Amino acid sequence: MMLDFRIHTFLTVCEHMSFTKAAHELHLTQPAVSHHMHALQELYGQELFTIVGRQVVLTEAGNRFRTFAQSLQLDVNRFIKEFSQVSEIEVVKFGATLTIGEFTLPPIIRNLMQSNPKRNLTMHVDNTENLLDMIDSGHIDFAFIEGAFDKNSYGYRLFSNERFIAIGSHACKARHPHPTLEELLGERLLIRESGSGTRAVLERILADRGLSVECFCHLDEIGNLNVIKQLVGSDNGISFLYEAAAREALEGNSIVELAIGGWSVMREFNFVFLLDSRYESRYLHFLDECISNMNPI
Incomplete structure (x- = not known):
């Protein structure tokens, strides 16, 4: 794990919203988890958590740091996977909501396959909520989404107006x-x-x-x-x-x-990816390829 171990502890606390459960998962004592969190707050000069009753609650700064840390962790995991598997084949995993996946992307994907046969594409067609969860967990890199989503929590670019x-x-x-x-x-x-x-x-x-x-x-x-x-x-x-x-x-x-x-009535189709990802430029290059291969209407 290349991330600071305290960041890993922080993300585990965020997952459970409990120091006790995080300690159990990480095989640490609860005082050790508390020490990690205190050290992070001292390092960055920000309060990341507050305790309301017996409930752990993220502060605004804590939410911002969680978004950054999640993106960083997924980028590190992706880098390690790519670094340890030297190959000339580019693997792209992405998602699309139903209308985009069934009616907009097929001719684009056909053109991309013809122009770059060494690239492996994996597309998941699902609803917006599930696709966002897949981005958050690193199962896909990005998604083409027709539904509403929190634009403050993700990186995104307009794909088309429909x-x-x-x-x-x-x-x-x-x-x-x-x-x-x-x-x-x-x-x-x-x-x-x-x-x-x-x-x-x-x-x-x-x-x-x-x-x-x-x-x-x-x-x-x-x-x-x-x-x-x-x-x-x-x-x-x-x-x-x-x-x-x-x-x-x-x-x-x-x-x-x-x-x-x-x-x-016009609605946006958006290209959505993890906020603050170090792979943003790669994702946007793929988006540019898709847009350049769209059939004129």
């Missing part, structure tokens, strides 16, 4: 040639399950207008976007999703965009 649209069948468009959102409440809504990024976006948009998904005459939860698009195309309901996820079906004319009056 339209969020309503889709329906040709018959639905004939019924509502110039629809308002209120008119479409009379249609059956097909939507992803709770916890999905696409659904969360729609719920926030509706909430801003004093509405909810329950305001539609009927609500069906479908856990697959391709199934949703097929059902929409056969006039079994309407849905809301990112244009990137609907583009192929729109171009194939199996579904149509419902141009809702006053509806102009």
Whole structure:
């Protein structure tokens, strides 16, 4: 372990928020753990913890130091792994939320594989919360995320801005040639399950207008976007999703965009990585490669 042993102790205390549990995991005495923490506070001139009742609580400085120390530890672990495994093959482990992973990245990844066949890519498709946990634990280096996240806790760059649209069948468009959102409440809504990024976006948009998904005459939860698009195309309901996820079906004319009056919604797709990582420049180089290989729309 190349990190100062006191930093390792600090991170273990942060994990458990308990000096006693940290001491047990590290096979130290509790006074030894306390001594390590006192030494760090003396070294940096900052109070890292306070005790509220019997509960250990991080101070603002402690939270900042934890973010830095976690990033440092993961960078050290990565360096040791790379240093001990001399190879010409670059390994990149990353994640993506569903819409980005299934509809935006595939052609980009194809181009990257063709341009650099010696690079090994591993992509995990999951929800935003799980991907952030994977970044925190070092299981992936970065992620392409469509959902909301704490921008103060992670490094990030804008990947793209995407339209969020309503889709329906040709018959639905004939019924509502110039629809308002209120008119479409009379249609059956097909939507992803709770916890999905696409659904969360729609719920926030509706909430801003004093509405909810329950305001539609009927609500069906479908856990697959391709199934949703097929059902929409056969006039079994309407849905809301990112244009990137609907583009192929729109171009194939199996579904149509419902141009809702006053509806102009754009959302960010972000490239997210560990804050203060020493590998930031490498991550951003990969992002630049991805952006340069995006197909023009």
